[in-house]
Structures are given as structure tokens and as C-alpha cells.
Amino acid sequence: MNQPLPAADELYEVIRSVDGVTAVYPARPAWQNIAGAALSAVTGVQLPPVLVLPGAEAPGTTAEVRTRIGVSSAHRAPDVCRDVAAAVRRHLDPLTVTVNVQVAAISGPLPLPR
Amino acid sequence: MSIPDRNLECGHSLEELSTYLDTGDIPDPHHLAECPDCQAALASLRNLKVLGTEFLGEEIAAAGKGTDDWMQAILDNLRLEVRPGRTIPLRPEHPGDTLSETEGAITALVRAVGDSIPGIAVGKCRLRGDVTVPGAPVTVEVQLAVLYGHPMLGRADELREHLAAALARHTELNVAAIDLAVSDVLQPRPATPPTPEEPQP
Numbered sequence: 001m002n003q004p005l006p007a008a009d010e011l012y013e014v015i016r017s018v019d020g021v022t023a024v025y026p027a028r029p030a031w032q033n034i035a036g037a038a039l040s041a042v043t044g045v046q047l048p049p050v051l052v053l054p055g056a057e058a059p060g061t062t063a064e065v066r067t068r069i070g071v072s073s074a075h076r077a078p079d080v081c082r083d084v085a086a087a088v089r090r091h092l093d094p095l096t097v098t099v100n101v102q103v104a105a106i107s108g109p110l111p112l113p114r
Numbered sequence: 115m116s117i118p119d120r121n122l123e124c125g126h127s128l129e130e131l132s133t134y135l136d137t138g139d140i141p142d143p144h145h146l147a148e149c150p151d152c153q154a155a156l157a158s159l160r161n162l163k164v165l166g167t168e169f170l171g172e173e174i175a176a177a178g179k180g181t182d183d184w185m186q187a188i189l190d191n192l193r194l195e196v197r198p199g200r201t202i203p204l205r206p207e208h209p210g211d212t213l214s215e216t217e218g219a220i221t222a223l224v225r226a227v228g229d230s231i232p233g234i235a236v237g238k239c240r241l242r243g244d245v246t247v248p249g250a251p252v253t254v255e256v257q258l259a260v261l262y263g264h265p266m267l268g269r270a271d272e273l274r275e276h277l278a279a280a281l282a283r284h285t286e287l288n289v290a291a292i293d294l295a296v297s298d299v300l301q302p303r304p305a306t307p308p309t310p311e312e313p314q315p
Contacts, residue, residue, distance in 0.1 A: 106222070
């Protein structure tokens with residue numbers, strides 16, 4: 001049975017609430033968003049920080065989620081990245097999803113060695 | 115600071131970001147909240163500004179005059195580094211997921227670690243090796259400007275230790291070596307002698 005794609009705003013909140021996530025950036029690098037940015041300037045509509053795309057193989061039952069995040073240096077960035085993917089998958093269950101998460105910034109107080 | 119006016123990938127320039135630090139003015143302030151490249155550039159510019167003001171004198175740092183070749187070199191490198199760069203893979207828990215870090219995030223991390231150590235400014239940072247292949251050996255090359263009077267060997271050891279810890283914590287790179295090179299030694303500005311009052315006519 002086909003399911004509606006999840007709302008990007010809803011997923012933004014899910015991702016933002018993961019421990020260690022400090023920011024959710026527009027899902028694609030800015031140079032790929034030029035057309036979108038021009039549209040945004042005209043319409044005043046902000047680009048979504050989370051892209052939700054229908055799955056290529058079974059559009060009605062699968063989806064692809066893409067996002068870019070900032071991570072606090074108080075948390076291990078690879079762990080936070082995996083936690084985000086797991087949180088998205090849990091939230092969208094039973095929809096079959098693939099998740100693309102990219103860490104675009106690591107910020108905050110730096111850990112002292114050992 | 116005199117800054118080369120060349121744009122980042124998002125369209126902003128270091129000049130605009132420097133002006134924003136000085137005046138708080140930028141045409142689209144909301145962009146700064148959603149651009150990791152601008153955020154990394156702002157962090158480095160803040161550190162450079164503090165360093166320049168403290169050791170070159172406020173007027174010289176503001177004008178970008180005098181012995182600021184090191185600062186121009188840092189700014190040139192900064193322009194290259196504050197962009198996403200290559201995609202560095204992370205191990206996914208679920209097959210089919212694609213997890214990664216940008217090269218720009220990691221060079222910004224290296225720069226932040228270096229800048230957090232007193233007496234050091236990171237001039238150039240490069241990840242040598244194929245960072246896009248998991249497990250491939252990677253060499254981290256960092257050029258430094260060190261302030262005169264700070265012990266270089268002690269600072270280099272401290273920085274290498276901090277970098278190794280940060281990279282082990284925040285990446286899954288196979289860091290084979292961390293090569294540090296001191297490219298500049300900065301001397302504090304000599305104290306300005308008092309100016310004699312001009313005779314009144």
C-alpha cells in the first residue's frame with residue numbers, strides 16, 4: 001500500500017532532538033541550491049533542511065531522506081551521525097527508508113587529550 | 115584586515131564576513147545560521163583578528179598593513195579550506211545508508227584545535243591521501259605561525275597530541291601521520307615611543 005511521504009518539518013524536529021546535533025543545514029551544498037535559492041529569494045520560502053524523496057525502486061513504499069548536520073564536539077561525530085540515521089528510521093517505521101547524513105560542521109569546546 | 119575578495123561556494127566572501135564581524139552588517143543574516151562554511155570562516159576570522167590585534171597592534175591589524183604577509187597567507191588558505199571539499203565516509207549501521215563528513219568540517223576542526231593553543235595560528239591545513247576510501251592512510255599536514263617567545267617544540271608536541279585525539283574522536287580516518295611545519299615566527303609589535311608634542315606657533 002502506498003504511503004504519503006513524511007513531512008520534512010517533522011523529520012527536522014526528529015533530527016534536531018538527537019543528542020549532539022547542534023544544527024540541521026540545507027540538505028545539499030549551497031552551489032547545488034542556486035536555483036532553489038533564487039526561488040527562495042522571489043517567494044520568501046526557505047529551503048527545507050531535510051530532503052525527503054520517493055524511493056527510486058518502489059516510490060510508494062520506500063523513501064530516501066537526506067540531511068546535513070552540525071555536531072557538538074562534546075559528542076563523537078560518527079556516533080551522532082549513526083544516531084541520526086537510526087532516529088529517522090525509527091520515526092518512519094514501517095516505511096522502508098535509506099538515510100543520507102553528512103556532518104558539515106563540528107563545533108564547541110574541544111576535548112582535552114586523554 | 116585586508117582580505118582577498120574572492121567568494122566562498124555559498125557566494126559570500128571573506129571580506130563580507132570580516133565586515134560582519136566588525137559591524138554586524140550582512141545582507142542576509144539568516145544565511146549564517148544555515149551555512150557551515152561561513153560559520154567555519156567566521157570562527158577563523160575571529161581568531162585571526164584577536165591574534166592580529168594582540169600582536170601587531172590594533173591599527174595595523176585593522177588596516178592590514180605592515181608585516182602581515184602571514185595573515186594574507188592564512189586568509190588565502192582559509193578561502194580554500196572553507197568549502198565542503200571531499201566526502202569522507204563513515205561506517206553505517208544499516209546497509210544502504212550513506213553517512214559521511216565533509217573534508218571542510220575536518221579541516222575546520224583541525225584549525226580550531228590549533229587555534230585553541232596559545233601562541234599558535236594555523237596557516238594551512240591539508241588532508242593528504244584518499245580520504246574517500248575507508249581505511250586509506252591519510253597524512254594531516256599543518257603549517258603554523260608561532261608567536262615569538264613560545265617554545266616551538268613544546269607547542270608542536272601539544273598540538274600533535276590534541277589533533278590526534280580530536281581526529282580519533284571525530285573521524286574514522288586512518289591517520290598515518292600528522293606533519294607540522296612552522297612557516298612563520300611572529301614578533302610582537304615593539305612598544306611605540308611617546309610622540310613629542312609639536313611646538314605651538
